[in-house]
Amino acid sequence: MDTLNNILTYVGLGFVLLGSIFLFLGALGIYRMPDLYNRLQAGTKASTLGAMSVVLGVGLMQPDWLIKLLVIIIFIGVSNPLSSHALARASYRSGIFPFFKKKIDAYEAEVEKEKMSAETHDPASKCGNK
């Protein structure tokens, strides 16, 4: 039992160190990247992995707290991609475009089509996008 606890403690320390390195790299990407979409990519993906890894490492070191920490991990894994998606959609629709020249933009036609249909078909649907 004692050796098992020792092994779990060392594995948890490894997870904590790995996760904090990922959190640092994500924040460095937030600081250094030239563009809003690059910052979004670096910031949300790396920081999601880093936070999940840190919380899992603490849960391995302290097995009494594991259930509530698993709730936190599941919530981070659900909510962080959602918020990044909402931010990317909002910033595209408010007219912020990528810094470099873009090659493929599949969302532009979609936005144009929505705008056209909202203008032509019925005027009441302009304010209906709640």
Next chain:
Amino acid sequence: MNIIIYISIVLISIGGFLSFVRFVKGPTAADRAIALDTLSVIGIAGLVLLAFLFQRYIYIDLALVYAVLGFIGIIVIARYIEKAL
């Protein structure tokens, strides 16, 4: 064993400082919202680490509530930037 926890806390603090610099000088509002999102995730990880370091169980509840409130705040800010609110 504690030295690794201290190293992790220093790394997370440097990350929070870099993200805060972007929060202060970001050109648009969406940049600031992204930096705020990263700051809240860094805050959650830091709270869990501090809970292990001080052996306080109550900080875990604090981290959970902070995760929920930060998520709702980011969604509201995104809807406001989209001018759909």
